[in-house]
Amino acid sequence: MNLLFCCVGAKPEPWVAGLRAELPEANVQDWTPGALPADYGVVWAPPQQFLDEQPQLKALFNIGAGVDALLKLRLPPAASVVRLDDAGMSVQMAEYVSHAVIRHFREFDGYEADIRSGKWSYRKPLMRANFPVGIMGLGVLGERVARTLTQFDFPVKGWSRSPKTIEGVQCFSGEAGMADFLAASRVLVCLLPLTPETTNIMNRETLSKLQPGAYVINVARGAHLVDEDLIALIDGGHIAGATLDVFRNEPLSTDHAFWKHPKINITPHTSARTLREETIAQIAGKIRAVEGGTPITSLAGVVDPNRGY
Ligand code: NDP
Ligand code: OXD
Secondary structure, eight states: OEEEEEETTSOHHHHHHHHHHHOTTSEEEEOOTTOOOOSEEEEESOOHHHHHHOTTOSEEEESSSOOHHHHTSOOOTTOEEEOOOOTTHHHHHHHHHHHHHHHHHTTHHHHHHHHHTTOOOOOOOOOGGGOOEEEEOOSHHHHHHHHHHHTTTOOEEEEESSOOOBTTEEEEEHHHHHHHHHHTOSEEEEOOOOOTTTTTOBSHHHHHTSOTTEEEEEOSOGGGBOHHHHHHHHHHTSEEEEEEOOOSSSSOOTTOGGGTOTTEEEOSSOSSOOOHHHHHHHHHHHHHHHHTTOOGGGSTTBOOTTTTO
16 A cells, blocks of 8 residues: 655654554655655645646545645545544643633733833732633544633533534524624634635624634634724724734735734644644554445534535
């Protein structure tokens, strides 16, 4: 069985070595133009040339959870797209979002500024009941984040396409449930996939429906958020601030207003990183299952291209 690795931005050597160690029966190569036809691709943002040269591929294993960039390409006709299914990401996302929520709720930025200016002062504790956290997207990552936040006794709300039941989380669903979900949330966390339906979903109209003093955390994709609308609502006072890990263009351009805005914290798309060992083990396990007769379409993480995630 032939396997090609084609991940833009990843150093190929350790990946290829890891895949060879996990799948000794496979011929694993780093892709170069003109490579021999392969059965499987392990990919991240591959060039179109790779896909066009490999029309026989049976599956593309994406080494991330989001497949928005991959689905924009012309894919081999019979290839299933298989996204990363957690592989150590959900715990990182739960850490990142909990940190952002708690940093805001406990006013740690304010305390840090006070301490740096030599001031020993107390702030009146805020009421946790007044900080309902709404998670948009209750999939692999969103559900873990929602469950984690319930452990800190925040009221937690969730919104997804199909109805869900998660202990301790008030769940809303579909377009019909969105307005009530937003009105019930003060902190908004975006963990949606980027699809035509979710592009620009955080805009002036939707963000205005959040409770006054809202806080926005975007850890999904930059194109979920209309940047100017967020800034206008922060400057107008309806939104207290934001933590943003993802941007329309990455790296964020050096002149973007987010860099210096005093109420916006940014990080460089690092909230949940792909962990090489876990990822290789997961993909190798799936390839072994397929080679052993499991239909690709029954693997966890198979993407529905019509849904876009
Ligand atoms: P999943 O596919 O497991 O979950 C997606 C969730 O979004 C599901 O609950 C789904 O609803 C919901 N959803 C999709 N479309 C809509 C819609 N139109 N309206 C309402 N809800 C919708 O994805 P993951 O949790 O694994 O990942 C989410 C995203 O996080 C990824 O697509 C990626 O872009 C981003 N990400 C960011 C990282 C970072 O480092 N910043 C790292 C990893 C991922 P339903 O359950 O009903 O299908
Ligand atoms: C992903 C990401 O989608 O890293 O996995 O953003």
